[in-house]
Amino acid sequence: MNDAAPMDAALLATAEAFALPYYAEAHRAYHNAEHVRAVLHALDSRQVLTPVLALAVWGHDLIYDPRKHDNEQRSADVFDGWLTQQGAPADLGADIHALILATRHAEPATTRAEALLIDADLSILGADAEAFAAYDAAIRREYGHVPGLLYRVGRKKILRGFLERERIFTTPEFAGLEAQARVNLAGTIAKL
Known part of the structure; x- marks a missing residue:
């Protein structure tokens, strides 16, 4: 840089x-x-x-x-x-x-x-539950053209990709968001 x-x-x-x-x-x-x-x-x-x-x-x-x-x-x-x-x-x-x-x-x-x-x-993945839910709902609105089943399959794949990483946040400045992000992602995947 x-x-x-x-x-x-x-x-x-x-x-x-x-x-x-x-x-x-x-x-x-x-x-x-x-x-x-x-x-x-x-x-x-x-x-x-x-x-x-x-x-x-x-x-x-x-x-x-x-x-x-x-x-x-x-x-x-x-x-x-x-x-x-x-x-x-x-x-x-x-x-x-x-x-x-x-x-x-x-x-x-x-x-x-x-x-x-x-x-x-x-x-945003490590935000509090309310902010994360608002984000998730907004993403769904952006993908409103995708039928429900296809959206759920695609969204699970994306969210699992983040969840399966050894670390979602790689810098010390953002490391404190890791635990909440994992809770948010796992909860959303379970609901999909």
Whole structure:
């Protein structure tokens, strides 16, 4: 990560203004601006939020179509194009691109910044039972086009994937969420 790149509040504010219309799309019940702000808060409250991470958070779910499987790639591409238009250095764009792709949750993080972003993005899994239930209901609304049986099968597979990991949260800053996340995931899988 190149946090030494010149960053200022203006670029972050411009990123927010650029991203907000994407996060306001009507089909988003969970992957919206509230989610982005929750991820920012999760990082900031642990005193690990950097300008690069903040930009990656704003870019990580720009494109969100529950019918597609390339949302992170498309989000990274759109945000990279926007950063280029803003005159951001190429290495900054590359760093943010890699961070956004890390939120696919398909592979282990390769940098501390990726690990922090992944953990912050998944922090809802370790939320209290009420917040987790609201998240789970919002995800179901986003996948309203999927018939019940198919949704339950797919959702179980995804949640089991997290539950079967040796550790869901890989950074010390988020390790305290592990036990509650396992309770939440196991409870939801049992209900599906």
